[in-house]
Amino acid sequence: MNRLLICFLLVVAQLTYADDGYRLWLKYDPIANTSQRDAYSRSAQFIAANKTSPIIKSATDELQMGLQGLLGKSVPVLTGAGNRTGGILLEVTANTPEINEEGYRIAKRQNNIVISAKTDAGVLYGAFALLRHLQTGQPIEQLTLASSPKVKLRMLNHWDNPNGTIERGYAGGSLWKWYELPETIDPRYKDYARANASLGINGTVVNNVNASPRLLTGEYLQKVAALADVFRPYGIKVYLSVYFAAPKTLGDRTRPGLKTSDPLDPQVRQWWADKTKEIHQYIPDFGGFLVKANSEGEPGPQDYGRTHADGANMLAEAMKPYNGVVIWRAFVYKADPKADRFKAAYEEFTPLDGQFDPKVIVQVKNGPIDFQPREPFSPLFGNMPKTPLGIEFQLTQEYLGFATHLVYEAPLFKECLDADTYVKGKGSTVAKVVDGSLHGYTHTLMAGVANTGSDRNWTGHPMAQSNWYAFGRLAWDHTLTSEVIADEWVKMTLTREPTAVKRITNLLLKSRDIYVDYNTPMGLSRPWAGVHFAPEPWQSKSPRPDWTAVYYHRADSIGIGFDRTASGSNALAQYQPEVRQQWANPETCPLPYLLWFHHVPWTKKLSTGRSLWDELCTRFYTGADSVRWMQQEWTQVKPAIDPVFHADVAGRLATQQREAIWWRDAWVLYLQEYARQPIPAPFKKPDRTLEDVKQLVNIYLMR
Numbered sequence: 001m002n003r004l005l006i007c008f009l010l011v012v013a014q015l016t017y018a019d020d021g022y023r024l025w026l027k028y029d030p031i032a033n034t035s036q037r038d039a040y041s042r043s044a045q046f047i048a049a050n051k052t053s054p055i056i057k058s059a060t061d062e063l064q065m066g067l068q069g070l071l072g073k074s075v076p077v078l079t080g081a082g083n084r085t086g087g088i089l090l091e092v093t094a095n096t097p098e099i100n101e102e103g104y105r106i107a108k109r110q111n112n113i114v115i116s117a118k119t120d121a122g123v124l125y126g127a128f129a130l131l132r133h134l135q136t137g138q139p140i141e142q143l144t145l146a147s148s149p150k151v152k153l154r155m156l157n158h159w160d161n162p163n164g165t166i167e168r169g170y171a172g173g174s175l176w177k178w179y180e181l182p183e184t185i186d187p188r189y190k191d192y193a194r195a196n197a198s199l200g201i202n203g204t205v206v207n208n209v210n211a212s213p214r215l216l217t218g219e220y221l222q223k224v225a226a227l228a229d230v231f232r233p234y235g236i237k238v239y240l241s242v243y244f245a246a247p248k249t250l251g252d253r254t255r256p257g258l259k260t261s262d263p264l265d266p267q268v269r270q271w272w273a274d275k276t277k278e279i280h281q282y283i284p285d286f287g288g289f290l291v292k293a294n295s296e297g298e299p300g301p302q303d304y305g306r307t308h309a310d311g312a313n314m315l316a317e318a319m320k321p322y323n324g325v326v327i328w329r330a331f332v333y334k335a336d337p338k339a340d341r342f343k344a345a346y347e348e349f350t351p352l353d354g355q356f357d358p359k360v361i362v363q364v365k366n367g368p369i370d371f372q373p374r375e376p377f378s379p380l381f382g383n384m385p386k387t388p389l390g391i392e393f394q395l396t397q398e399y400l401g402f403a404t405h406l407v408y409e410a411p412l413f414k415e416c417l418d419a420d421t422y423v424k425g426k427g428s429t430v431a432k433v434v435d436g437s438l439h440g441y442t443h444t445l446m447a448g449v450a451n452t453g454s455d456r457n458w459t460g461h462p463m464a465q466s467n468w469y470a471f472g473r474l475a476w477d478h479t480l481t482s483e484v485i486a487d488e489w490v491k492m493t494l495t496r497e498p499t500a501v502k503r504i505t506n507l508l509l510k511s512r513d514i515y516v517d518y519n520t521p522m523g524l525s526r527p528w529a530g531v532h533f534a535p536e537p538w539q540s541k542s543p544r545p546d547w548t549a550v551y552y553h554r555a556d557s558i559g560i561g562f563d564r565t566a567s568g569s570n571a572l573a574q575y576q577p578e579v580r581q582q583w584a585n586p587e588t589c590p591l592p593y594l595l596w597f598h599h600v601p602w603t604k605k606l607s608t609g610r611s612l613w614d615e616l617c618t619r620f621y622t623g624a625d626s627v628r629w630m631q632q633e634w635t636q637v638k639p640a641i642d643p644v645f646h647a648d649v650a651g652r653l654a655t656q657q658r659e660a661i662w663w664r665d666a667w668v669l670y671l672q673e674y675a676r677q678p679i680p681a682p683f684k685k686p687d688r689t690l691e692d693v694k695q696l697v698n699i700y701l702m703r
């Protein structure tokens with residue numbers, strides 16, 4: 001064979017096999033099983049819809065593209081089906097009592113597959129559900145599926161800045177090319193919308209909660225409007241994070257800037273009313289505002305002696321003529337050296353229950369501190385019956401090892417959603433608070449801080465795509481299990497080979513506990529100060545005590561942990577008696593939460609039969625060792641995975657392994673100075689000193 005031909009074949013092989021992760025779970029690779037493919041093919045001879053609209057067009061386009069890939073044939077879209085059978089009918093109809101506004105029903109009718117919904121968006125979600133059904137290799141003979149989203153606003157929060165950086169982003173720069181917008185539309189915006197729509201995500205906040213006023217200028221609103229135009233055919237609304245002091249900073253056409261941003265000042269109220277009107281001129285279906293106020297130095301109503309409710313209600317008043325909402329974040333904590341940060345959001349917000357305008361939703365982080373690898377649920381859930389509370393999860397792995405640690409987050413989300421608040425007796429789960437069923441909230445919301453960026457594979461760590469996927473699926477239906485979601489994602493994204501699917505699903509399901517074990521076991525939290533990446537449990541100097549590591553773990557010669565019982569900060573009083581009683585007693589407090597609530601002596605014997613010190617060491621060591629197990633599992637599935645994708649993950653797992661040992665060594669060497677006990681057998685003493693580990697950390701802290 002001549003050289004040129006060999007080169008040509010190599011290039012073709014590369015093009016055919018190299019998987020750079022761009023297609024996410026919407027891969028639509030050919031179905032290998034021919035009898036299955038034939039069966040699908042017989043039922044997909046044409047596509048026809050009973051109406052036309054941009055959203056319906058998105059649905060037919062996606063079906064065509066998906067079927068072309070999966071079945072290897074071009075399926076025509078007909079203007080009407082007539083009496084034809086053997087096709088896919090898309091039907092917007094009021095005659096669907098079992099589903100809600102955005103739900104869908106898929107059923108066989110006269111040898112056609114009929115996707116019915118009340119709205120165009122419902123049809124789009126049904127089209128994606130049908131494709132998922134085929135991608136995951138399920139039978140279609142007796143097809144009957146019906147599903148409705150449990151939460152109304154299912155959204156991503158991007159912490160993207162106008163300069164193209166992303167706060168806590170680990171997948172490159174921002175997806176939004178602000179300097180090129182509005183004239184140049186990156187085709188990627190559409191693929192972003194497709195991916196979200198495939199999960200049922202229907203809103204996106206395009207900018208950082210630490211908001212720049214720039215986004216509110218006419219110049220930038222045109223750019224945001226261009227994004228909204230791309231997202232609209234996918235049922236996705238655009239929202240903006242707003243800078244509360246914008247009236248002062250920006251002013252308007254006639255004034256260089258107001259003297260104040262006081263929410264009770266009539267001029268300020270008028271400013272927001274005008275601005276909201278202007279936004280709607282650019283984006284008629286604008287979703288609404290997201291606000292971080294009086295939190296971590298951001299301006300807010302308290303700067304003028306007003307409350308969060310005053311601030312939120314002012315924006316709600318401006319939004320009154322429109323459909324949009326005001327999402328007000330509850331992530332607040334004051335720089336009070338004596339206070340327990342755990343209690344802050346509850347203390348500031350529960351007294352305001354009942355004072356918020358009906359257009360306001362308060363967005364609460366899943367835990368009381370800040371997206372830690374494991375937190376108890378925030379005590380705000382259930383305790384603001386008159387105020388719709390939305391939940392905020394973090395998909396970007398700020399505290400979960402950035403882009404080098406494989407952590408599948410569905411178990412973290414589920415742990416919180418399934419937690420029982422007991423506010424209305426047993427079964428009052430956080431999920432029921434959030435989906436509105438517990439208190440009858442009119443607005444319901446689940447938000448995920450996005451992990452996307454300009455990296456070709458979207459999420460930096462290719463396996464982190466599963467977190468975007470899992471969030472979207474749970475926002476749609478929080479009753480899905482972590483396992484079902486992982487299984488779907490693996491089949492759609494990685495492989496349909498059954499043993500590999502099982503192995504990878506198992507790996508995903510264990511990954512979060514493994515991370516917690518070497519990083520923050522048994523209720524330890526926030527062992528970071530500088531970068532939220534390198535271990536720094538010794539960190540004790542910062543402008544505020546609650547920005548040090550020692551504030552959280554409180555290690556001393558007696559023991560370790562934060563006493564939040566009545567003898568300590570009494571944060572436990574914020575929970576219902578059923579929860580409080582279980583957690584307040586160190587004998588009944590679940591071990592994963594123990595050090596969140598108790599200062600436990602090193603020598604205390606635990607239910608595992610080990611002393612606290614021995615148990616902690618066991619977790620640090622087995623956690624780090626388990627990363628080796630993850631590597632082995634990943635090696636086993638190599639034949640079933642695209643080589644490029646496989647190699648990428650293998651490299652990251654090797655880094656994770658090295659870093660997990662670093663975490664283990666940092667913790668045990670540091671804590672040993674307090675516990676003054678040997679590393680228990682069979683574990684071996686780290687072969688470096690605490691000083692060595694600190695030196696390594698210092699490298700990451702250098703500017």
Ligand code: BDP
Binds near residue numbers: 209210370371
């Ligand atoms: C913290 C992040 C910080 C965010 C903040 C927030 O470190 O960058 O601005 O949360 O949620 O986790 O506002």
